[in-house]
Amino acid sequence: MARTILSEKMDERTPLIATVHVAPPRRRYQHNILRRFCTIALGSSLIALVVLFLLPVALLPGHRHHTPHPVGPPHHQNALTFNELQTILLETPKEEKAQEWSKYYTAGPHLAGKNYSQVTWTQERWQEFGIKADIVAYDVYINYPLGHRLALYEKKKGKSADDADTWKVKFEASLEEDVLEEDETTQLENRVPTFHGYSASGNVTAPYVYVNYGTYQDFEDLIKANISLEGKIAVAKYGGIFRGLKVKRAQDLGMVGTVIFTDPGDDGDETEENGVELYPEGPARNPSSVQRGSTQFLSVAPGDPTTPGYPSKPGVPRQPVDGAIPSIPSIPISYVDAIPILTALNGIGPSPKSFNKYWQRNLGLKYKGVEYNVGPSPDNLVLNLVNEQEYVTTPLWDVIGVINGTLADEVIVIGNHRDAWIAGGAGDPNSGSAALNEVIRSFGVALSKGWKPLRTIVFASWDGEEYGLIGSTEWVEEYLPWLTHANVAYVNVDVATVGPHFKASASPLLNKVLYEVVELVQSPNQTIAGQTVGDLWDKEISTMGSGSDFTAFQDFAGIPSIDFGFGPAAEAPGDTGGAVYHYHSNYDSFYWMNTYGDPGFHYHATVAKLWALFTARLAEAPVIPLNATDYAIALDGYISGVESKVDALIAGITSETDVDEARFRPTTPAPKGSVHDLKLSFKKLHKAARRLRKAAEAHDAWAAELAEEAGEDLPWWKWLSKLKLIFNIRKVNNKYKFLERKFLHQEGLDGRPWFKHVVFAPGLWTGYAGAVFPGLVEAIDAKDYGNAAKWVGIIEGRLWDAVGSLK
Ligand SMILES: *[C@@H]1O[C@H](CO)[C@@H](O)[C@H](O)[C@H]1NC(C)=O
Ligand SMILES: *[C@@H]1O[C@H](CO)[C@@H](O)[C@H](O)[C@H]1NC(C)=O
Ligand SMILES: *[C@@H]1O[C@H](CO)[C@@H](O)[C@H](O)[C@H]1NC(C)=O
Ligand SMILES: *[C@@H]1O[C@H](CO)[C@@H](O)[C@H](O)[C@H]1NC(C)=O
Ligand SMILES: *[C@@H]1O[C@H](CO)[C@@H](O)[C@H](O)[C@H]1NC(C)=O
Ligand SMILES: *[C@@H]1O[C@H](CO)[C@@H](O)[C@H](O)[C@H]1NC(C)=O
Numbered sequence: 001m002a003r004t005i006l007s008e009k010m011d012e013r014t015p016l017i018a019t020v021h022v023a024p025p026r027r028r029y030q031h032n033i034l035r036r037f038c039t040i041a042l043g044s045s046l047i048a049l050v051v052l053f054l055l056p057v058a059l060l061p062g063h064r065h066h067t068p069h070p071v072g073p074p075h076h077q078n079a080l081t082f083n084e085l086q087t088i089l090l091e092t093p094k095e096e097k098a099q100e101w102s103k104y105y106t107a108g109p110h111l112a113g114k115n116y117s118q119v120t121w122t123q124e125r126w127q128e129f130g131i132k133a134d135i136v137a138y139d140v141y142i143n144y145p146l147g148h149r150l151a152l153y154e155k156k157k158g159k160s161a162d163d164a165d166t167w168k169v170k171f172e173a174s175l176e177e178d179v180l181e182e183d184e185t186t187q188l189e190n191r192v193p194t195f196h197g198y199s200a201s202g203n204v205t206a207p208y209v210y211v212n213y214g215t216y217q218d219f220e221d222l223i224k225a226n227i228s229l230e231g232k233i234a235v236a237k238y239g240g241i242f243r244g245l246k247v248k249r250a251q252d253l254g255m256v257g258t259v260i261f262t263d264p265g266d267d268g269d270e271t272e273e274n275g276v277e278l279y280p281e282g283p284a285r286n287p288s289s290v291q292r293g294s295t296q297f298l299s300v301a302p303g304d305p306t307t308p309g310y311p312s313k314p315g316v317p318r319q320p321v322d323g324a325i326p327s328i329p330s331i332p333i334s335y336v337d338a339i340p341i342l343t344a345l346n347g348i349g350p351s352p353k354s355f356n357k358y359w360q361r362n363l364g365l366k367y368k369g370v371e372y373n374v375g376p377s378p379d380n381l382v383l384n385l386v387n388e389q390e391y392v393t394t395p396l397w398d399v400i401g402v403i404n405g406t407l408a409d410e411v412i413v414i415g416n417h418r419d420a421w422i423a424g425g426a427g428d429p430n431s432g433s434a435a436l437n438e439v440i441r442s443f444g445v446a447l448s449k450g451w452k453p454l455r456t457i458v459f460a461s462w463d464g465e466e467y468g469l470i471g472s473t474e475w476v477e478e479y480l481p482w483l484t485h486a487n488v489a490y491v492n493v494d495v496a497t498v499g500p501h502f503k504a505s506a507s508p509l510l511n512k513v514l515y516e517v518v519e520l521v522q523s524p525n526q527t528i529a530g531q532t533v534g535d536l537w538d539k540e541i542s543t544m545g546s547g548s549d550f551t552a553f554q555d556f557a558g559i560p561s562i563d564f565g566f567g568p569a570a571e572a573p574g575d576t577g578g579a580v581y582h583y584h585s586n587y588d589s590f591y592w593m594n595t596y597g598d599p600g601f602h603y604h605a606t607v608a609k610l611w612a613l614f615t616a617r618l619a620e621a622p623v624i625p626l627n628a629t630d631y632a633i634a635l636d637g638y639i640s641g642v643e644s645k646v647d648a649l650i651a652g653i654t655s656e657t658d659v660d661e662a663r664f665r666p667t668t669p670a671p672k673g674s675v676h677d678l679k680l681s682f683k684k685l686h687k688a689a690r691r692l693r694k695a696a697e698a699h700d701a702w703a704a705e706l707a708e709e710a711g712e713d714l715p716w717w718k719w720l721s722k723l724k725l726i727f728n729i730r731k732v733n734n735k736y737k738f739l740e741r742k743f744l745h746q747e748g749l750d751g752r753p754w755f756k757h758v759v760f761a762p763g764l765w766t767g768y769a770g771a772v773f774p775g776l777v778e779a780i781d782a783k784d785y786g787n788a789a790k791w792v793g794i795i796e797g798r799l800w801d802a803v804g805s806l807k
């Protein structure tokens with residue numbers, strides 16, 4: 001079904017750039033002369049004509065403005081040199097402006113599909129900056145909160161035979177975040193209630209069980225301890241895995257509801273227990289803060305769950321949502337609300353000590369008297385969980401801006417989502433939105449000086465990211481043919497800053513550009529004068545998982561993508577030079593950002609500079625600055641990584657990391673197939689990877705040569721050499737452009753066909769974290785070695801295809 005719809009509904013149109021003229025405005029006689037010349041001299045087509053005669057003019061340095069700059073990108077018949085452009089992009093972004101944009105976006109609620117005035121405001125700003133922008137709407141299936149309740153009931157025995165037992169409310173959860181005098185955002189009348197995206201409506205009353213982080217093995221531990229789960233409500237901590245997967249496992253085990261709370265034990269050292277002052281007086285977590293968020297089963301497929309694989313245009317057929325979103329109600333709560341519920345279980349059922357070490361970590365409410373016994377609560381102690389959600393199919397809006405480049409079939413897309421779970425969202429996502437506006441304003445300044453990019457640049461302000469990457473997924477699904485044909489790279493920034501630590505994840509094709517750009521931008525931290533972002537960064541680039549809008553580009557369309565921003569340290573959020581970030585809470589507010597997150601908005605401006613320069617390098621260099629060797633090296637590393645996993649299995653050795661990871665997924669059944677045969681098949685993978693490395697090195701070397709030639713000034717009478725160079729550059733660029741596509745396997749991963757990339761996908765059992773060779777690794781984890789061998793074959797095929805494409 002999805003397949004037919006796919007071909008029917010997909011659109012070959014190019015957004016905003018319907019027809020693309022590489023030629024200058026039509027002047028009939030010139031056209032005729034060229035055409036005659038073409039017929040006579042070359043007997044070739046009009047396309048060849050355009051390529052042969054107009055691209056040289058477009059691509060290569062003109063005589064008027066040449067600056068000797070061997071490998072750097074020369075201007076292509078342009079009013080600005082690359083250095084001039086770079087100066088504009090480094091000097092235009094301003095702290096005060098970023099602060100102004102942040103203040104605007106965080107002034108009122110902007111849940112997906114709920115704030116059209118932010119859409120038109122964004123479009124108007126971009127147009128003021130000189131960038132043409134359109135609004136693209138999709139009709140998507142989402143929920144909005146209507147009501148909720150969480151209460152603890154206790155049955156009191158009647159005093160005599162005729163005095164009936166009575167249920168008394170022992171505790172009524174507020175389900176509200178405190179209104180703070182200092183923080184205006186928290187005072188808004190129309191602030192967004194605490195709820196979960198895609199949660200099921202329901203009204204359940206049942207005994208409850210504390211399930212630790214609610215990972216697969218946490219539940220298994222409970223089952224082993226004979227804790228009855230069926231018909232009960234799960235009380236889980238946030239952390240470890242994506243929240244939707246906690247709800248999914250509870251649902252699969254016959255539980256009737258899920259309550260998820262934030263434990264301050266996961267905030268590192270920055271806690272009240274350690275004497276740190278609470279927000280707003282200090283940087284520790286405000287006890288009433290609640291983490292909203294989506295419970296969609298994201299690792300199976302993002303986007304509108306009723307239109308998997310095709311765009312949610314009005315009138316399209318809708319699929320049932322079973323299996324894509326939960327069927328039991330869930331609700332997020334603060335630790336203030338969790339304390340009485342957990343304390344009521346003290347002494348009931350096993351304590352964490354009777355379980356493994358995974359139950360004894362980060363018990364941040366012990367100092368408040370919580371013993372973390374699992375329960376279940378006796379039948380006279382029950383929770384009433386009410387979750388009322390309104391499900392609607394409603395429009396949401398992406399804002400799409402375009403700067404036409406000289407080349408229309410080479411396109412750079414950059415984007416950030418605009419929607420937030422709360423009225424604020426100063427960190428997630430509007431630090432990114434503020435930076436994006438500064439990027440666009442900077443490109444606008446360049447345009448006003450007569451600059452025109454070599455490649456087309458598309459800017460996106462996505463809607464509906466929070467519910468399930470909806471705005472970006474639907475857009476990629478709609479424009480898939482065009483993106484497949486033309487998109488060189490996608491550059492995402494979600495959270496631009498909530499701390500001082502630079503972080504990035506990327507397709508290895510893009511590593512080189514990132515390493516270059518971080519050295520060009522000054523860090524806001526000038527403890528050592530002149531230090532750059534690169535000087536303070538550990539240079540770690542993680543693999544692409546999911547969790548933001550790059551997912552459809554990277555994992556579905558095979559477009560090399562990158563995601564970056566400044567955050568707190570990964571290990572202990574509050575640990576190093578940062579306040580605890582109130583993720584998806586009312587306290588992710590303008591006041592928090594201005595006071596703790598990024599006082600002075602220096603990191604906002606820094607991200608704008610990095611983002612603009614990164615985009616400019618991709619858009620302007622005559623030879624696309626991707627590096628295939630880096631990809632080949634990374635792939636070989638991933639292969640070795642998986643192989644050592646297999647070696648360890650054969651040797652019966654289990655590492656600490658393996659054990660930790662295994663907590664997230666089902667216990668493996670008896671092995672199927674031979675692990676030794678699987679081990680042998682890695683030879684084929686290594687061979688293919690070695691060949692890919694050779695091909696990649698040759699390709700990159702050729703590209704480097706061409707880049708150098710492109711920087712030289714050829715006199716006009718060497719037009720033939722010029723043409724040859726252009727031809728070769730186009731050839732090299734095409735190979736770069738399509739390399740990532742070679743890693744797509746059209747049937748998709750086992751059980752989740754939407755995910756087509758054989759190298760990168762979100763972990764099936766974590767939801768966020770990036771997995772490499774997901775098909776293969778999941779088969780090995782499941783000890784299904786026959787299936788793993790199948791995946792070795794698929795990956796090998798993709799590698800050889802990539803080798804062939806570089807020849
Ligand atoms: C881009 O170019 C096409 C074709 O020349 C034109 O129709 C479109 O309006 C242009 N878009 C922008 C944003 O300039
Ligand atoms: C939309 O956003 C603006 C700016 O943040 C805010 O002032 C306004 O209250 C919001 N509108 C609605 C309907 O929530
Ligand atoms: C939930 O169900 C109970 C028992 O059926 C009922 O008394 C109560 O009014 C319901 N609550 C809501 C909010 O509908
Ligand atoms: C769970 O129940 C089974 C069967 O009733 C029993 O053999 C086992 O010892 C129990 N386990 C625990 C941890 O109580
Ligand atoms: C600021 O820079 C100094 C010197 O490089 C470094 O030691 C320190 O950790 C940095 N601080 C932050 C918060 O990045
Ligand atoms: C590509 O990357 C490899 C390995 O990092 C490096 O040796 C080579 O110089 C790079 N080539 C180009 C053209 O950047």
Ligand SMILES: [Zn+2]
Nearest residue numbers: 428429494495
């Ligand atoms: Zn976000």
